[in-house]
Amino acid sequence: MHFTIKPVSFTCNLDCDYCFYLPKGQEQGMLTKGIMSDEVLEAFIVRYIKECPTDHVYFTWQGGEPLMAGRKFFEKAFALQSQYANGKVIENAIQTNATLINDDWCELFKKHKVLLGVSIDGPEHLHDKYRKNKNQQGSHKDVIAGIELLKKHQIPFNTLTCINESNYEHPLEVYHYLKELGSTFMQFSEVVETTPENTDFDHIAPNYEVKPFSLTPKAYGTFMGAIFKEWVAKDIGKIVIRQFESLISQVLGMGHHSCVWENCCPDNFVLEANGDIYECDQAVYPKYKLANILDIEKAANLGVIPCSVNGQKAANEENSISSLKALKASRLSAHKLQLCDDCKQCTYLVLCNGGCIKHRIDLQNGVSKSYFCEGYKELFKIMVPYLNTMVYLENNKTPYIAIKSLVPQIEASLKENPL
Ligand code: SF4
Numbered sequence: 159m160h161f162t163i164k165p166v167s168f169t170c171n172l173d174c175d176y177c178f179y180l181p182k183g184q185e186q187g188m189l190t191k192g193i194m195s196d197e198v199l200e201a202f203i204v205r206y207i208k209e210c211p212t213d214h215v216y217f218t219w220q221g222g223e224p225l226m227a228g229r230k231f232f233e234k235a236f237a238l239q240s241q242y243a244n245g246k247v248i249e250n251a252i253q254t255n256a257t258l259i260n261d262d263w264c265e266l267f268k269k270h271k272v273l274l275g276v277s278i279d280g281p282e283h284l285h286d287k288y289r290k291n292k293n294q295q296g297s298h299k300d301v302i303a304g305i306e307l308l309k310k311h312q313i314p315f316n317t318l319t320c321i322n323e324s325n326y327e328h329p330l331e332v333y334h335y336l337k338e339l340g341s342t343f344m345q346f347s348e349v350v351e352t353t354p355e356n357t358d359f360d361h362i363a364p365n366y367e368v369k370p371f372s373l374t375p376k377a378y379g380t381f382m383g384a385i386f387k388e389w390v391a392k393d394i395g396k397i398v399i400r401q402f403e404s405l406i407s408q409v410l411g412m413g414h415h416s417c418v419w420e421n422c423c424p425d426n427f428v429l430e431a432n433g434d435i436y437e438c439d440q441a442v443y444p445k446y447k448l449a450n451i452l453d454i455e456k457a458a459n460l461g462v463i464p465c466s467v468n469g470q471k472a473a474n475e476e477n478s479i480s481s482l483k484a485l486k487a488s489r490l491s492a493h494k495l496q497l498c499d500d501c502k503q504c505t506y507l508v509l510c511n512g513g514c515i516k517h518r519i520d521l522q523n524g525v526s527k528s529y530f531c532e533g534y535k536e537l538f539k540i541m542v543p544y545l546n547t548m549v550y551l552e553n554n555k556t557p558y559i560a561i562k563s564l565v566p567q568i569e570a571s572l573k574e575n576p577l
């Protein structure tokens with residue numbers, strides 16, 4: 159069980175063109191804006207720490223822009239975590255656009271050993287096309303100022319890069335730029351949004367338009383494939399790229415790290431500022447609401463309170479949930495298991511599992527298929543010879559990162575015998 163917590167839900171100081179999250183609040187009026195109340199914060203922290211089955215409890219804070227909740231909010235949250243830790247180790251990570259970071263924030267991050275994830279799409283001319291402030295000016299300069307402060311205070315940070323219509327043609331420029339910034343853990347997220355918006359994964363609209371900032375399917379494979387070749391030859395073992403490590407882990411029998419390619423949607427819930435809990439960050443739509451933390455709290459303390467899970471009543475307690483452990487991303491997982499014929503017969507099914515539900519917008523005989531299929535296939539085709547060699551290495555008790563020295567041989571062999 160893992161939670162991403164949104165202390166200000168839809169509120170953000172930036173206005174990125176491709177943001178999938180902010181328009182939901184505006185268009186659907188699903189949630190009121192505002193900072194999470196003390197009541198919601200405390201109810202959640204107490205219950206989450208208590209119910210987490212592990213000794214380490216991970217809090218991931220995200221937005222909107224979570225720093226808009228203010229320092230006092232996070233001081234309160236960290237104090238509550240210490241108060242209720244009960245011997246467990248608490249870890250905090252904040253995903254931020256970094257534009258609000260100052261020395262005061264850095265002191266707080268340092269004191270509580272917070273790991274920062276910074277959203278950045280590459281150098282200024284690529285980043286600024288879509289990541290703009292409310293005045294429609296690029297945010298790159300402010301992001302870099304934030305990163306410089308993190309470096310000054312020796313606070314570790316990761317990067318999250320959205321691959322979109324602006325940066326997709328520049329994979330190595332983006333990669334080298336992130337390396338030079340000092341990012342040693344990178345995540346890349348493929349951007350696709352549609353009109354009408356895909357809000358009900360049971361009923362995909364047969365006719366939709368892809369928004370102009372979206373990545374084309376093939377471009378995903380070209381972008382990630384180019385970075386993979388560079389990374390495996392020079393940086394494997396030094397730099398972690400989440401998507402690649404996930405595929406390696408999968409072929410080595412340890413399962414995926416990235417839910418996108420897992421065969422089910424893990425219990426990776428979202429807590430909104432008003433206490434509402436959803437199955438996933440990609441599914442903050444009415445249908446995928448599971449409960450509200452305050453209802454759970456009341457049910458736990460008082461008995462039965464009406465509250466539905468996935469729209470269905472609990473079998474034994476007429477609608478009530480009294481613990482976080484009872485929550486399941488079961489509706490999304492059920493969607494994930496529904497594969498189209500192409501996926502069922504696909505050589506890469508073991509790597510891909512049909513991809514994220516949110517991206518399954520191509521209807522095929524009534525069953526949805528990933529918009530990114532073509533790009534995934536291109537990436538897998540590039541990676542498979544290397545993945546097979548990594549499996550061979552590990553089976554022979556050699557760490558898979560030893561592949562770095564074998565890259566010239568693999569490439570020579572691929573030249574002679576192209577796939
Ligand atoms: S690569 Fe395409 S066909 Fe194969 S499992 Fe993934 S989405 Fe399905």
Ligand code: SF4
Binds near residue numbers: 513514
């Ligand atoms: S819906 Fe997509 S992002 Fe959410 S858990 Fe499932 S695969 Fe992951």
